[in-house]
Amino acid sequence: MDSLTQAVLGAALQGAVLGKVQGRRSLLYGAMLATLPDLDVAIRYADPVSKMTFHRGFSHSLFVLTGLALLLTWLTMLVVRRRRPDVGYSGPRVFLAYWLVLITHPLLDAFTVYGTQLLWPFQPTPQSWAAVFIIDPVYTLPLLAGVIYAVVKGMSGRVRAVLTGLLLFSTAYLGFGLLSKNIAEQRFHSALRAEQIEVTQLRALPMPFNTLLWRVVAKTPDGHYYEGVSGLFDSEPPEWQIQPLNLDAAKVLQDSPLYERLRWFTGDWLRYDVVGDALVVSDLRMGIPGNYTFRFRMAGCDGEGNWQVQTPGSWPGAGVDSIRNPEALKLIMHRIFEQQPPLPLAQWTHEYLDGPAPVPGCNL
Numbered sequence: 001m002d003s004l005t006q007a008v009l010g011a012a013l014q015g016a017v018l019g020k021v022q023g024r025r026s027l028l029y030g031a032m033l034a035t036l037p038d039l040d041v042a043i044r045y046a047d048p049v050s051k052m053t054f055h056r057g058f059s060h061s062l063f064v065l066t067g068l069a070l071l072l073t074w075l076t077m078l079v080v081r082r083r084r085p086d087v088g089y090s091g092p093r094v095f096l097a098y099w100l101v102l103i104t105h106p107l108l109d110a111f112t113v114y115g116t117q118l119l120w121p122f123q124p125t126p127q128s129w130a131a132v133f134i135i136d137p138v139y140t141l142p143l144l145a146g147v148i149y150a151v152v153k154g155m156s157g158r159v160r161a162v163l164t165g166l167l168l169f170s171t172a173y174l175g176f177g178l179l180s181k182n183i184a185e186q187r188f189h190s191a192l193r194a195e196q197i198e199v200t201q202l203r204a205l206p207m208p209f210n211t212l213l214w215r216v217v218a219k220t221p222d223g224h225y226y227e228g229v230s231g232l233f234d235s236e237p238p239e240w241q242i243q244p245l246n247l248d249a250a251k252v253l254q255d256s257p258l259y260e261r262l263r264w265f266t267g268d269w270l271r272y273d274v275v276g277d278a279l280v281v282s283d284l285r286m287g288i289p290g291n292y293t294f295r296f297r298m299a300g301c302d303g304e305g306n307w308q309v310q311t312p313g314s315w316p317g318a319g320v321d322s323i324r325n326p327e328a329l330k331l332i333m334h335r336i337f338e339q340q341p342p343l344p345l346a347q348w349t350h351e352y353l354d355g356p357a358p359v360p361g362c363n364l
Helices: 003-022 025-034 036-042 048-054 062-083 091-110 137-153 157-194 247-253 257-266 326-335 345-353
Strands: 201-206 213-219 224-231 239-244 270-275 278-283 295-301 307-314
Touching: 003 025, 003 091, 003 137, 003 157, 025 036, 025 091, 025 137, 036 091, 048 257, 048 295, 048 307, 062 091, 137 157, 157 201, 157 213, 157 224, 224 345, 239 345, 247 270, 247 278, 247 295, 247 307, 257 270, 257 278, 257 295
Parallel strands: none
Antiparallel strands: 201 213, 213 224, 224 239, 270 278, 278 295, 295 307
16 A cells, blocks of 8 residues: 555554553654565566565565564563653553554455465465555545544544454445445356356456446457456446457567566566567556556567566556546546446547557467
């Protein structure tokens, strides 16, 4: 999730657990501690694939953060016993506060689609539960209002109870996101079955800023994928389109460690396109239909059919800007409640994915 959300979640947690002892300072301490795992963004990497796949790694490990909570508790109690033994700190309560603030950061991240390595140093596919968008006002704003209320009113018992209630609401909202996602997947799968379409993998992914409308992608046995939209309020079958994964193009990259790492990190939800003299690899999990957040140039062609794996580079038009199209966002917000008109999936795909034709001799 975004840094503001992580900060207010940490502030609310530490305020609820230690607010009686630390007062308003608990809000500041919790906000600072909750953003600590994201300091890994300061590490510089040689290429954008490494930057993407090493983020949310060791600093988001439940094992590492539990150890850090123990260390911080020991240091806190050491200082307290020497300087303020009568304040009323309890070792178990301090540990509970620090541990909750730290581990809820990666757990909340795992509810997004990006991928979080909760079990580092073990290497299963990063957790990507995809129940909420990376920015969700319904989750963040109530917690932010509660923290502001606590700053103004102080950490009385009533204020701590308000914070606890908001934390319960935010947790329930994550559960609602999982339920809504499951409904979208079942509806989409049922619609495909009604058309006698066989798929091997299917998953729903949150559309920007809500848990009511879902982008669904489904792979077929012949190397294509269906991409469509399913909403919680839909009464008609979802709209969709079929697109090629272009798996033959992936053979160029078969000896590339960074490519294998990207496959591992994304669960192999990748599409391949030859654009001009470049092989572009797209992560299908994030973005809007046709406009994917993470796209990488991973190989180049010399025009004589000779392909060379390259140090990956970000493809123009990808990144955070891919979800900042105001017209597209307006259509998405309307589509939450109304199925007509359907989202212009084919138009978006043409607009964002189609580029220069392959250079002669560079077809795969």
